[in-house]
Amino acid sequence: MLRIAIPNKGSLSGPASAMLHEAGYQQRTESKELVLVDPANEVEFFYLRPRDIAIYVSSGKLDIGITGRDLLQDSDARAEEILPLGFARSTFRYATRPGTASGVEDLGGMTVATSYEGIVAKHLADHGVDASVVHLDGAVETAIELGVAQVIADVVETGTSLRNAGLEVIGEPIMTSEAVVIRGTGAEEDDPKVQQFLRRLQGVLVARTYVMMDYDCRVEHLEKAVALTPGLESPTVSPLHHEGWVAVRAMVPSKGAQRIMDDLYQLGARAILTTAIHACRL
Numbered sequence: 001m002l003r004i005a006i007p008n009k010g011s012l013s014g015p016a017s018a019m020l021h022e023a024g025y026q027q028r029t030e031s032k033e034l035v036l037v038d039p040a041n042e043v044e045f046f047y048l049r050p051r052d053i054a055i056y057v058s059s060g061k062l063d064i065g066i067t068g069r070d071l072l073q074d075s076d077a078r079a080e081e082i083l084p085l086g087f088a089r090s091t092f093r094y095a096t097r098p099g100t101a102s103g104v105e106d107l108g109g110m111t112v113a114t115s116y117e118g119i120v121a122k123h124l125a126d127h128g129v130d131a132s133v134v135h136l137d138g139a140v141e142t143a144i145e146l147g148v149a150q151v152i153a154d155v156v157e158t159g160t161s162l163r164n165a166g167l168e169v170i171g172e173p174i175m176t177s178e179a180v181v182i183r184g185t186g187a188e189e190d191d192p193k194v195q196q197f198l199r200r201l202q203g204v205l206v207a208r209t210y211v212m213m214d215y216d217c218r219v220e221h222l223e224k225a226v227a228l229t230p231g232l233e234s235p236t237v238s239p240l241h242h243e244g245w246v247a248v249r250a251m252v253p254s255k256g257a258q259r260i261m262d263d264l265y266q267l268g269a270r271a272i273l274t275t276a277i278h279a280c281r282l
């Protein structure tokens with residue numbers, strides 16, 4: 001059995017479960033369940049606090065886990081990222097009241113409040129800045145108003161929390177984060193059970209970002225058309241009964257699909273269809 005740590009609450013939890021479900025794994029039906037065995041897929045899921053996941057995985061008791069890149073880095077656990085998952089995206093930034101400072105180099109002598117002490121202490125040290133760090137569990141934005149710190153370092157997604165607290169970001173982002181699959185540093189790299197799990201998740205990622213596109217076009221326009229839809233390997237081209245025409249099939253990124261359809265139509269292609277991909281193995 002592959003033993004996998006997954007977030008039991010917070011921003012990572014829902015999207016992680018949804019992705020695992022799409023990948024064909026059983027997921028808990030009740031939020032109090034802490035362990036779920038999926039015998040058909042030979043995996044066991046442990047629902048743990050996102051912050052603790054890197055620690056469990058680095059201990060070697062669990063094979064892999066899903067957590068945030070920022071949480072992994074903050075924990076300093078002996079674990080490494082093996083697959084980015086594209087959800088729970090955020091940046092990690094310093095913020096202050098307007099006029100307090102304009103970058104990390106101005107923070108000397110100040111107090112920085114954060115829930116991510118590990119990341120902040122390292123970032124300050126890397127920049128040779130001597131500032132104090134105070135650890136808070138959450139709602140860090142209020143620390144400035146209440147006089148506990150002059151600066152905060154926190155997760156920024158939409159920026160709404162900062163705006164509401166009258167704060168603005170300063171300097172460059174300390175890091176960018178998203179959900180990631182991790183394994184213990186030094187763990188066997190080609191464990192077939194882990195590889196199969198990763199292939200399933202990659203299949204979901206591809207299915208989410210690509211659509212299948214089909215269209216008919218005249219043979220003389222084929223080269224220009226396939227330049228617009230090169231596919232992953234190469235498009236499938238089949239003859240049509242109607243002489244001088246071919247049918248083309250290729251995967252295209254869903255983001256630009258409407259634009260590609262417009263361009264194909266301009267080129268004279270017709271019967272242009274897109275269909276969703278539910279799962280795949282590349």
Ligand SMILES: Nc1ncnc2c1ncn2[C@@H]1O[C@H](COP(=O)(O)OP(=O)(O)OP(=O)(O)O)[C@@H](O)[C@H]1O
Pocket residue numbers: 009010011012050051067068069070071088089090138155156157158177178179
């Ligand atoms: N708007 C957001 N707020 C907090 N974390 C976010 C947000 N968007 C993405 N994330 C990511 O989610 C992870 C934090 O998850 P975690 O469960 O620890 O905190 P949370 O979502 O704030 O939940 P809670 O504070 O309720 O425990 C980090 O990797 C962070 O980058």
Ligand SMILES: O=P(O)(O)OC[C@H]1O[C@H](OP(=O)(O)OP(=O)(O)O)[C@H](O)[C@@H]1O
Pocket residue numbers: 137138139140141154155156157158159160161162
């Ligand atoms: O940029 P935004 O879209 O506003 O999102 C970022 C905010 O969301 C998180 O707080 P959360 O709601 O998890 O509360 P917490 O601070 O108590 O963890 C995070 O700590 C920021 O405060």
Ligand SMILES: [Mg+2]
Pocket residue numbers: 138
């Ligand atoms: Mg939070």
